Amino acid sequence: MKACTLSAPAPIGQNPLHYGDAPEPELAPGQILVRARACGVCRTDLHVVEGELEPRKSPLIPGHQVVGVVARCGPGATRFREGARVGIPWLHQTCGVCEFCRSGRENLCERAVFTGWMVDGGYAEYVAAHQDFVYALPEGAADLHLAPLLCAGIIGFRTLRVSGVPHGGALGMYGFGAAAHVAIQVARHWQIAVYAFTRDERHRTLARDLGAVWAGDSFDEPPVKLDAALIFAPAGELVPAALRTLKRGGTVALGGIHMSPLPPLDYGLLYHERVLRSVANNTRRDGEDFLRLAVEIPIHTEVREFALAEANQALNALKNDAIRGAAVLRI
Ligand SMILES: [Zn+2]
Ligand SMILES: [Zn+2]
Secondary structure, eight states: OEEEEESSOOOGGGOOEEEEEOOOOOOOTTEEEEEEEEEEEOHHHHHHHHTSSOOOSSSBOOOOOEEEEEEEEOTTOOSSOTTOEEEEOSEEEOOSSSTTGGGTOGGGOTTOEEBTTTBOOSSBSEEEEEGGGSEEOOSSSOHHHHGGGTTHHHHHHHHHHHTTOOTTOEEEEESOSHHHHHHHHHHHHTTOEEEEEOSOHHHHHHHHHTTOSEEEOTTOOOSSOEEEEEEOSSOTTHHHHHHHTEEEEEEEEEOOSOOOOOOOOOHHHHTTTOEEEEOOSOOHHHHHHHHHHHHHTTOOOOEEEEEGGGHHHHHHHHHTTOOSSEEEEEO
16 A cells, blocks of 8 residues: 655654555454545644654554545454444544543543554555544545544644633634634634634634634734633743733643643742643544534634645645645545
8 A cells, every 4th residue: 555654753854754655554353444535634743753752653654634434344343334434533542441541531541552653544545443443424524624623623622622711701722723723613603702823924814714803923912811722832932921811710721742841930820720731632522522513513624635645745834834724635
């Protein structure tokens, strides 16, 4: 099969992904083989490719927002028929028995396995996944438009939920890429006023187009105090800036897996019961709740399409803030 493979992490400017032939994955019990049709490009892929996430497998095929159809069912896999459209997300598998898995917090499982980091992912024609960790996908929406929902969408939704912003409240979003451009549609559905903070004018334009009531530079002061702020950009210096915009008791939720170091914080920024918290991965429940809502709203994703062989170009464009919405590989 054709795939983009990473032998060793390197700066994306060096185009470290190699497009070529790779062996088709073998199926373990309970797994299905998916013929990928589209794979979303996530900032986490950039962290994997550049080595900000410690390498866990080499060589590796990245990618964890896979839309495809079931090509074959492995031993004991009976949940899907061949030809069913499914989505493979970041959360590849969890242990199912630890205290986190048993308390509805499988996103925190210490033995969790992640797609496109610890096992091969979707920058390839075929991907293997356990049937219990893939999503049945709604009819209607196109493969390319569904792909960014599988990580950017679900993580944006979880970040929005854990921020505790009330329906009708005021919310900041720092970084206006794939996750924010979906989360704003959920926020507006909940009558939340969104204030977008981003250094890139094109991203401010997208935020306004999607209904942000205000869009400014990363360190600008919004015209009102906010109930919560979500940070999707991997820049630690945004944390004190976001805390400064909050009302008393407000929350800053961090949606990324990697962030540059946080600067020292004045305790006054956190005092009055402001909360700073991260979001790690997501549960299957988050994914199911979100995909249901995405159909109901309905959410529209802005997509820039690349061929599978152009994965390096897609990641370079992402790094340079040159993607409006989400980058997706057509496979
Ligand atoms: Zn577990
Ligand atoms: Zn992701």
